[in-house]
Amino acid sequence: MTTDITISLQPHHLTLAEAMRTIIAFDGEGRPIVAFRNGTNYVRGLSGDVLLKRTIAPGQKERRKLSADERQAILAEILHDAHRMIEQIAATVPPEAHDWFKRIQRWDVAGLEEERERFRTIYKPISIVPPDQYRALVLQATEGCSWNRCHFCTFYRDRPFRIHTPTTFREHIRQVKAFVGAGLGLRMAIFLGDANALIIPQPRLRSLLQVIHEEFPIGPTAPLKGIYSFLDIFGAERKTLTDYRELAGAGVRRIYLGLESGDDTVFHQLNKPGSPAEAIEVVQTIKAAGIAVGVILLAGAGGSRFAADHVQHSIDVIAAMNLGPDDIVYLSPLIVGPDSPYLDRLRESASQPLDTAEMMAQVQTLKQSLRTVVAPGTKVVLYHIEEFVY
Ligand SMILES: C[S@@+](CC[C@H](N)C(=O)[O-])C[C@H]1O[C@@H](n2cnc3c(N)ncnc32)[C@H](O)[C@@H]1O
Ligand code: SF4
Incomplete structure (x- = not known):
């Protein structure tokens, strides 16, 4: 036949x-x-x-x-x-x-x-990872977000912030390994969850990274190439160049930050911790330590009234970060539910959300202009939060 x-x-x-x-x-x-x-x-x-x-x-x-x-x-x-x-x-x-x-x-x-059901006994929901990490193995060194108050973000509202101890983290890792089984071969890296795991104080982070290395071979010649994680700017300002160098030595390859907007007004309207100026400083420190960055901008942030400032100041801030081919700029089109506190803030400031055509136009403008302010080979790509499943 x-x-x-x-x-x-x-x-x-x-x-x-x-x-x-x-x-x-x-x-x-x-x-x-x-x-x-x-x-x-x-x-x-x-x-x-x-x-x-x-x-x-x-x-x-x-x-x-x-x-x-x-x-x-x-x-x-x-x-x-x-x-x-x-x-x-x-x-x-x-x-x-x-x-x-x-x-x-x-x-x-x-x-x-x-x-x-078994997955739910091992992991808290994995709300999001950056698109280049969809094939990473997520380990939840922390659960939730230590800030959890940005007006547009609902990813971690369902759980309190918690940092594992080395003992409970090892238990989590062993359960993850048993669950993933032979599926581990498909995983390219470790992504340290949840929202901002790298704000863990350095001594605790050191011992948690040590546990990871005891459980998995990690490095350029191993199947798992490195460790990746989110960090918010508020937490990032607390680590020194020496701390980041230590993280680079422990296999941390790229750190992702939600800048969202380079415009101060829009940034504060979102209720992000820190500021765009601090983001530049943090990125420079991380890069000086030999770790790459992924910087996320929120397309549509600030709505129609602040659109021009949001675009221009975001380009200025990204330009000041001196990004290169190992770094990535992500553009995440803002998605908000009808009862989001963010929409109230927008209305209070006499602005309104962009419609689909305006959003697409802003994404295009950002993409084209950002490519002119980063080194050749630096990726500037879309980040669709609806496209994620772990
Ligand atoms: C876990 S957060 C970022 C990491 C870190 N917690 C921070 O704030 O820097 C992941 C990213 O998802 C994006 N995001 C969150 N809520 C969103 C929404 N409602 N619409 C579009 N993008 C969103 C934001 O760009 C945010 O930076
Ligand atoms: S954007 Fe980041 S810092 Fe803000 S609530 Fe979401 S996860 Fe937390």
């Missing part, structure tokens, strides 16, 4: 494809991780959540997490397709594929949904 099913066997994932209409990839535990069916992409995270991504019109994408019913229905279809493809090609594949097939075939929807 002829078949148009193909298999791609990689060290850490297996992909099945049927006439390029249906493509499904699995991690080393046999769990589906991405699928393409009928023109729609599905990404199943370690958390068990499934993100749908599809183009609905030229330049317009739908991105959303599926509801429980939708998720279970699509997982049933994906598993059905996968099991059918395996049956059709089982006789023709190399012997090493059979172990993969066994791992894939042991999953049903109920089993995948149980994994979801």
